[in-house]
Amino acid sequence: DAKTTQPNSMESNEEEPVHLPCNHSTISGTDYIHWYRQLPSQGPEYVIHGLTSNVNNRMASLAIAEDRKSSTLILHRATLRDAAVYYCILPNSSGAGSYQLTFGKGTKLSVIP
Amino acid sequence: GAGVSQSPSNKVTEKGKDVELRCDPISGHTALYWYRQSLGQGLEFLIYFQGNSAPDKSGLPSDRFSAERTGGSVSTLTIQRTQQEDSAVYLCASSLAPSQWSNYGYTFGSGTRLTVV
Numbered sequence: 254d255a256k257t258t259q260p261n262s263m264e265s266n267e268e269e270p271v272h273l274p275c276n277h278s279t280i281s282g283t284d285y286i287h288w289y290r291q292l293p294s295q296g297p298e299y300v301i302h303g304l305t306s307n308v309n310n311r312m313a314s315l316a317i318a319e320d321r322k323s324s325t326l327i328l329h330r331a332t333l334r335d336a337a338v339y340y341c342i343l344p345n346s347s348g349a350g351s352y353q354l355t356f357g358k359g360t361k362l363s364v365i366p
Numbered sequence: 367g368a369g370v371s372q373s374p375s376n377k378v379t380e381k382g383k384d385v386e387l388r389c390d391p392i393s394g395h396t397a398l399y400w401y402r403q404s405l406g407q408g409l410e411f412l413i414y415f416q417g418n419s420a421p422d423k424s425g426l427p428s429d430r431f432s433a434e435r436t437g438g439s440v441s442t443l444t445i446q447r448t449q450q451e452d453s454a455v456y457l458c459a460s461s462l463a464p465s466q467w468s469n470y471g472y473t474f475g476s477g478t479r480l481t482v483v
Contacts, residue, residue: 287471296370296457296474297409353399353422354472356408 257341262361265331273326273360275341280321287344287354288315288326290337297340297356300326336364368392370475372458378481379448387443387478391460398441399461399472400425400433402454409457415441416463448482455479 258276265271277286287302301308301315303324308315314327328335340359371390379385391398400412411425415435426432430448435441445452459472 289471294476296459296476297472299471299473302471353411353414353425354401354409355411358408 257343257357259339259341259357259360261358262363264363264365265328266365267333268330271328271331271335271362273328273339273341273362274323275325276323277341277343278322280343282321284343286315286317286321286324287342288313289340289342289354289356290335291340291359292334292337297354300339331362331364333364333366336362338362370458370460370473372456372475372478374478375476376479376481378483381450381482382447384444384446385448385480387445387456387480389441389443389458389460389475391439391441391458392473393439394462395460395473396438396463397461398435399459400441400443401457401459403457403477404454412443412456445480448480450482453480453482 256279285302285304288300289297290300291297301310301313303315303317307317316325316327338359338361340356342354345353345355370392373388377385396417398415401409402412403409413420413426413433414422417438418435430446433441433443455477457474457477459474461472
């Protein structure tokens with residue numbers, strides 16, 4: 254299974270951009286890169302995903318390296334509500350039709366007022 | 367509904383009792399997953415449903431755990447003879463069919479916090 258590596262924690266000041274890195278050097282050509290976040294006492298929330306090209310949505314942007322061995326989740330203006338654990342995931346096809354999400358420790362983002 | 371609904375939100379049970387956890391997925395989502403998250407740990411996959419069938423049960427930790435899904439909608443996760451190590455947050459997620467999933471991802475519920483005393 255392709256693995257991901259993320260920093261354990263990061264801090265950002267409110268209203269500033271945040272760049273959350275993820276390394277996935279063993280990614281295969283068909284692996285999508287997904288990002289989820291989990292706020293305290295809540296279930297994980299889908300943020301964004303991509304395959305090769307950079308992606309933007311209302312929540313964030315995803316920048317994918319040309320060799321796809323790393324990616325960066327970009328929050329353009331951090332708010333206090335963005336304080337959460339952010340997970341970079343390469344969904345694993347089980348071969349039984351399911352795509353399992355293997356959540357590692359993620360990056361705990363703290364936002365300073 | 368608008369989101370994935372799980373009930374109860376909290377459950378405290380005595381060791382040895384059976385518990386049932388319910389998940390109501392987003393309407394139209396044919397794929398349904400159960401995960402659990404122990405304190406300070408990552409998510410652990412339990413079981414996957416496509417429609418009413420469960421082609422992947424590889425994550426169920428023991429035969430005390432079972433799940434069913436009816437009408438391609440509501441799912442129930444049952445834990446028999448609960449043990450203290452079963453204490454965790456049990457999360458349900460739903461998604462469109464796998465062939466469409468890659469464009470949309472999963473939607474998770476808020477979970478059921480199970481405490482076995």
